[in-house]
Amino acid sequence: MAEPQPSVxxxxxxxxxxxxxxxxxxxGPDEMHQVIDAALTAGxxxxDTAAVYRNEADLGCxxxxLLPKHGLTRADIFITSxxxxxxxGSRAQEGCIRSLEQLGLDYIDLYLVHWPGTQGLKMGDERNPGNRAESWAAMEDFHTSGKFRxxxxSNYTLGHLRELLKGCRMPPAVLQVEFHPKLAQVELRALCRELGVCFQAYSSLGVGCLLSDPVVLGVAKRCGRSPAQVLLRWAVQQEVPVLPKSSQPERVAENGQIFDFHLSxxxxxxxSALDCGKKYCWDPSAVV
Structure with a gap:
């Protein structure tokens, strides 16, 4: 069985x-089972899931x-939704309960507000800040009860994060945003370090676009590693947690092999010199 991976x-x-x-x-249950089996095998x-992925139940199942097959228990794994x-906003408590029920869990290790806006409202709608505050208050209650550890x-800007900190009872443990060499998020990372908030990356491969970047390919060739491994290593070497995704078991295993080499x-x-503020995913900056 693979050794436990480094943590933050x-x-x-x-x-x-x-x-x-x-x-x-x-x-679907079959695809999820195959991929999770490969992931557990790879260590x-x-x-990481979400209500909008519509696969919480499949992941929980x-x-x-699979945990018994790999000699593991619930306490050995970390689940985010x-x-x-x-x-x-007003439906936040209902959403939190639904995630617990869909996953079939007594507790979730980490629960995030997925997006600073509200479905059905325009990004400039002045009700968004109040809805965020109401969601956070509900999640604080779930944290206090032990349902959320x-x-x-996720997808919060500097402004959203500062706004949250002005009125919260407890600060966020994690900020999860798009992060890769072309989007280094320097200011956001600096604020997270100052506040003791863990900065976590998604879309580390730039939705696949960075896999063919000449600089990434050059470093990968020099290291004898895949472009994906190089991009993931670039993040974790800065102590930024990553969440690569793939439906292919062999790619899942390959993406996990990032702790046995070092970038100079x-x-x-x-x-890092590739940073140009390029966003490949949705842009939350217009959400008030």
């Missing part, structure tokens, strides 16, 4: 693995069936 310490005192499996677009111990934009946010300072610098 959250402000709650919990340890979160640096490597997790993203499950966006994994659909993954963290799994796969883990219940997220509150959907449709439940932002940690709570955090020069290679890290070449990759």
């Amino acid at each position: 310490l959250l402000n709650t005192g919990a340890q979160m693995p640096l490597l997790g499996l993203g499950t966006f677009r994994l659909r 993954y111990r963290a799994f 796969a883990l219940r069936n 997220k509150l959907g934009p449709r439940d932002q 940690a709570i955090g946010v 300072e020069e290679e890290m610098g070449r990759l």
